[in-house]
Amino acid sequence: MNIVVIGGGASGLTTASNIRKYNKDVQIIVFTTQKNVAYSPCAIPYVIGGHIDSFDDIIMHKPEEYMSKDIRIMTESRVTEIDHDNTEITYEDKDGNKQNIKYDKLVIATGGKPLMPPIPGKDLEGVFKVRTIEDGEEILAYSEKSKNVVLVGGGAIGLELGSELAHKGLNVTIAEMMPQLFPRSFDKEMSDKFQEHLQGKNIKILTGSAVESINGETKVESVTIDGEVQPADMVILSTGVRPQTELAESIGCELGKFAIKVNSHMETSVENVYAVGDCVEVIDAITGQITLSPLGTTAVRQGIILAKHLTGHEIEFKPVLNSTVSQIGIMEMGAVGITQQSAQKEGIDVVVSNIDTLSRARYYPGSKPLHIKLISKLDGTIIGCQMFGQEAVAERVDTMTAIMSQKLKCDEVVSMVIDPIAQAAANCLEQIEAIESEINSSCCEVKEESTDAEEDKPVDDTSENLSFTESLRAQGLIQK
């Protein structure tokens, strides 16, 4: 059997190496347009900033290592066409030669493509995207001769890279169109707090700001932001990625709301064609809605599940919690689940705990500030957590991922963990209990009222409850 994998990122390689783990006989061939495989794209900013010595350090495995496990890796090779009727793909190697190869099973792991916002001047010399090691190498080289850099987009990559370039001594401007940084993972009051920590030290952060044009003759000379021209030698676009679905579409794989549609075994709508990684859409564990989850953890999980499926070990891919962590200067940020803002959009009533605490027992030396926001449904189920601090945030995100994957409630968390997370859970719990006692006392009042007025005014329980919920909301007891 021949298995062809298109894409050498986390999902494609995990699929390939896990298939080999369970089956020594199938042929496996992986195509990638890049020179390198098995590197950590999340680490690119830290090589640029000099915290990691070289790009070689972030490559976990060389293609040769896969070869030795009998997995063929075709680097710098682009799959240009799929002929599914003849179960054959066409690829172009780095010298432009075209060849065909047959498959029995086809794995589409084409990942995401940087979103290129339609800003005038985006094709000038000195404008970069950040996706591959090659991108990283170009940015590193160009930054050596630059003074002023503008990053378009204030998500994780924009902030990480901005902080690293500022660390190198460049004047950094980060421009985010939304009214806050990191909007996918954090609510505004949290991002406002860390924005304050990030400002200064060669970094200017502009939120709610549009980059109107990138200006220059042949290369970047300045940037117009909110009508104001400011000097710039280089511009880095970190405005996110969009799923790369063209090849899948070309053979009729059904797309969903955002990307390739797959079932819980990573099967597309086309027989013997599978898809994993940033090019597929997933279900959000909290809202049940279709969403994207362009994260390494999701890609790895999908690769494992597909490999098991292809070798006869069935486990299901479950809805995702989208846990994310980021190191920005000395600050660690992490989030899991949904934001309060998303809960609001989904119509979920929540209580929220926002605590500014310390990373260790307060008396213990070396303790560092830690900010936690916990979002809980009114039944106590925790649906979101946002944190930032200077140590062990990633480990706390893991704890919360385990807790939220099991739909644990605040009262269970209070006495389960030693961590300040327990304080935040206790705080949510107190609010819920206050609401409950308010409801109980109000129910009694309602009962009395309805007894008084029983005959002439039958009480509509639903509308009563509804307006009561509204009144709790007005009192600030529920947040929606």
Added chain:
Amino acid sequence: MNIVVIGGGASGLTTASNIRKYNKDVQIIVFTTQKNVAYSPCAIPYVIGGHIDSFDDIIMHKPEEYMSKDIRIMTESRVTEIDHDNTEITYEDKDGNKQNIKYDKLVIATGGKPLMPPIPGKDLEGVFKVRTIEDGEEILAYSEKSKNVVLVGGGAIGLELGSELAHKGLNVTIAEMMPQLFPRSFDKEMSDKFQEHLQGKNIKILTGSAVESINGETKVESVTIDGEVQPADMVILSTGVRPQTELAESIGCELGKFAIKVNSHMETSVENVYAVGDCVEVIDAITGQITLSPLGTTAVRQGIILAKHLTGHEIEFKPVLNSTVSQIGIMEMGAVGITQQSAQKEGIDVVVSNIDTLSRARYYPGSKPLHIKLISKLDGTIIGCQMFGQEAVAERVDTMTAIMSQKLKCDEVVSMVIDPIAQAAANCLEQIEAIESEINSSCCEVKEESTDAEEDKPVDDTSENLSFTESLRAQGLIQK
């Protein structure tokens, strides 16, 4: 209603303050023999070692703060007798005056008492125990004029205090009778590893070593360990605690295997009498066996549950996982669940992963060594985790506590967390899969055999499986 709480430790005070949270009217009075309440006993070693400035820093709340919440705290007062027929206790205040007080509900939170091993010379001047702030103050004062100190007992407190005293420049000997350090929470190969890290720097560690006598005229002059006399100015007994159950016994509260027996609402066998904290026994979540859990987390959880019970909010106290963390010099140690050794005693077949890894992605600077031992049942359920390293061990213990409380399996953990814990889980999973494929291939063989010999030799499946398990064990595939 009058609620009398005997004991001002974590369990007693948590009970008192949580009762007040839910009920503003009941009378609450707490008796403690100590001068201080609401301090962190776990922090005492670090005050002695100078890492925390003073004992005042580890006191979270003063008695006055409880008074302001209408909780009476009677410090330096010993409850000497309970007359349950007349629902009355007798206590002796610090001036030796005896008084009685009536109760409707009685909470026994008498905690543990340091175990005093029957070593000749244990009553000499210069021999200390470590339990209260007063003990800490005495040790601190005496250590200022001492050069050589011997700690009897190599559990958490012994190691923490030993490391702190060495940090102050004293010559420290830690003598542990068992063949390893920290035997309750760690297996020998793990404790051997951290023993190596701890040795040196003014610390000598002796395992499998008995302190035969403490020698001196009126005060400690030397200690005889394994027949050898060595100089010592002070000796600290850190050989654990035993539950203090005398008062409960005096009114007929049923004792179990180790301590006061309570149900999941913290009720003793005597009506209107409850018990919480180190003086009660609990159920081990992994083995289902009765055990002790003298931990702050357990005490707090029991206090919350009892307070809820007494105010009409029922939740149940569940079996414990005994998560424990300790900071010893720059080393953080943590464990949760049971050791491999305990699994062996319980007859549980396990696979074990022992990995020496790094606390962060290997390319990332500042990464520190991290040692993880994971113990999994053959169905993949994780039943034990032991770790030591230099950062974020406590947070990882929380993650594992959440995972193990939900009886999650290795395959779920592999793709749930970002942490090196996932590596260890993957490693266990590989072993389990190897065993399964061994079983599968062997089952086929067995089938063929039994077909051949069907008539004259009926196969006893049980014994076949049994001997097969034995053969896996012999091959080192299963560890028991």
